[in-house]
Amino acid sequence: MKSGAPQLGMSDRLNAVLVRDVQQMLNGRAFLAVLLLSLLSVAVLAALVASMSDQSNGRDAFQMVMVALAPVLTLIVPMQAFFSARQEIGGGASELLLLSSLTPTRIVWGKLLSSAVQIVLWTSLFAPVMAFTFLLRGISVVEIGAALLLAMLFGLTMSAAGIALGTLTVFRRVAQLVNAASLLALSAGTFFFTGFLAFGLSELTRGSSVVGTVVAWTIFSSGAAMMLLMIVACSQFTHPYENRSTGFRIYLPAVSLLCAGLTLALVDKGDRGESLVALATPLLAVTVVFGVFAATEGAELSPRVRALVPAQRTRALLLAPLLPGHGRGLFYTLLMVALLLALYPLARGFGISSGVSRLYQGYIDAGNVLALYALFYASIAASIRRRFPEGSSRNWLARLLVAIVFVLGCALPVLIQALAQISGWTPLQILNPFWTLAELDDDASSAFAILAVLTGIALLFQLGPMVRGMLEVAAASRHRRLPPPAEPPLPAPAAHET
DSSP, X not given: OTTHHHHHHHHHTSOHHHHHHHHHHHHSHHHHHHHHHHHHHHHHHHHHHHHOOOTTOHHHHHHHHHHHHHHIIIIXXXXXXXXXXXXXXXXXXXXXXXXXXXXXXXXXXXXXXXXXXXXXXXXXXXXXXXXXXXXXXXXXXXXXXXXXXXXXXXXXXXXXXXXXHHHGGGSGGGHHHHHHHHHHHHHHHHHHHHHIIIIIHHHHTXXXXXXXXXXXXXXXXXXXXXXXXXXXXXHHHSOTTSOOSHHHHHHHHHHHHHHHHHHHXXXXXXXXXXXXXHHHHHHHHHHHHHHHHHHTSOSSOOHHHHTTSOSSHHHHHHHGGGSSSHHHHXXXXXXXXXXXXXXXXXXXXXXXXXXXXXXXHHHHHHHHHHHHHHHHHHHHHHHHHTTSOSSHHHHHHHHHHHHHHHHHHHHHHHHHHHHHTOOSOOGGGGGOHHHHHHTTTTSHHHHHHHHHHHHHHHHHHTHHHHHHHHHHHHHHHHHHHSOOOOOOOOOOOOTTTO
């Protein structure tokens, strides 16, 4: 008994969701069918590779193996993860899991680890044939290793996407739409990753000196996408009274700083300024989406989150922009815009080549416009959200209305100007960032001035919600510092009781 106790302790530390999902996967009929098809594919590939008499066809054989392996890793395994997450959400098993010691993070992590086990299993089936292609020459061990690593990483990223999409079926009114969109997204990802692994990577490695940079950025991008998808999945397993927002609000500044650091580390010294400019502009475009989501949350903290606000006032106020609430979400968007705009002066400090300075000045102008749009649309979103009562379903209703405003703001002015035969940018296009950015060179001063004035006016109307959001956190922190109320003394026992 004593010798088995450590082993029992080790087994207790395993993720219960991982153990259960792996057991279900091994006992399922789909696993046997995919296993037989994979073994048949491996046998056919082995015969084709062995029949190649030319000793320089290793690259062609390598591409055949990757074309057969990639769909298994990026479509079959992610679809199994999607159905597993959908079953948890639809069958009510997630509530039973949360009654145990499992947290939403452990549930999602267990499902991702289950997908990783399957990916390792399927990769091990194809790895011998892939290694045999090295004997045919024309391909190096580095290419084979990089392809295997990226194939497994892509499969894991697509599995995270499958888990996140599976949890979105909690919205029953759009469950069928989510099912169709999930199949389409995973199929499109499979097509893209298969082409990249089979052809793009092999072309890059033909004596290219940038393969290390490409692989590093690919790994980082997949890791960042995987982290975001896991946060999305965890938010759907989390009770509405819990804090669902802090993970998303930490994610964007963390990824932005990591991107900037990776850029400075991998790019040549003379190109760092241009690279920072090229990085900050798309990040500002992403901030528009994050700002809208943050500004469409309920105004007040839930009782659960209010009870977890730090008791120290300074710490509570520093963490306030990361807490739920559309007032605090607006303040968070303002801070993110300031952080990303600070990359432009930093880029000028590293220097921008005179030959390309005009091009990157256009990027900077576009980034300034996107910063205004992030604040402008976040203000519109917060104004819409305040028209509805509290509740997570109202958050999504507000986001839907913001999307409708965006589509109408882009489509209707185009139709009106086409009927009136008006060309160029006009103030009617103020809700259309695409048109504004396209016409920025011709009407930069007027477009930027009008957008800046409207954004300033919109932010003035949001000062009240932002201040109230910060004061709510300060009040919750002050309440935490108060001593607990003294319990009333117990009544004295009656004489007959003694």
